[in-house]
Amino acid sequence: MRICFYALREYDELAYCEKCKEEFGIDYVYTGYYPSLENAALAKGCEAVSMTPCDMSAELVEAFHSIGVKYITCRSVGYNHVNLEKAKELGMRVSNATYPPDGVANYTIMLMLACLRKLPHILKRVELQDFSLKDKIGKDISSCTIGVLGTGKIGATVIQHLSGFGCKILAYDSYQKDSIKGLAEYTNFETLLKESDLITLHMNATNANYHIVCNESIAKMKEGIVIINTARGNLIDSDALIQGIQSGKIGAAGLDVLENEDGLYYYNRIGKVLVNETLAILRSFPNVVLSPHTAFYTEEDVAGMVQSCFESLYAFEQGEPTTHEIKF
């Protein structure tokens, strides 16, 4: 058995591949490049291909299938980048990664605190030796009502960890988890929008959730609302977000993900002209904290991502069920 790893990072993922190779008796080949029609042939002789989020178009899925690849094992929880219709049509199986939700959940809370306490603005002024207090006043998280949209693994962990801060927590999800009912109050969507001081997004990037934060939903939020997104960029309509910040309706935003981040995040673009107006405008705001999709980036999570691919291929080939498999 063999996996072809695309976009593999030698400096952090390779050691885990070596470890899993021994553990599972599964071989691998790799490249640092994302998969494309030009480099698909690298996967010849492999049962599975693995990649981090990138455009796994119908054409590319077909190209892999035509050289004998049977499985697509995503090194990410999200799998919306894979053309599942094509995979299904060709009988290919798809899996995603499992890693502890704590890393993303704790990073989310870090962004909440950074936004509420204006930390990036304070640190920038320290660089300039401006130690005055004017315009640095923050809001304490303990006095806030936090709205959590989506209570899957990460949303539920945010709620658990946040409960120690003493804030009021509202939650919205179509499926309600008993385990968090004592820590958060499930409400309907409208109530969460209306009553929260800070809203954090932990939903999947489905068609139904596309631009869930838009002009209409922002209008229903409190004045000065703080928005945090460590899930997927397209949950937020970027133009509506920018307008909301410019009008003052949105008081701050902590964004680990952006619409159209592909081709930008995870590349070193020092000294280059970036053609991304959304990013340029957001970067100019003192009340926006931007990070390049790094909420997941911990040793624990990277280990889990690599291991999930080996586990998936092993289970698929042994005919065993695996929780990594995406049912579609």
Ligand code: COI
């Ligand atoms: C995911 O696991 O879905 C992530 O967002 C992290 C990924 C970019 C590696």
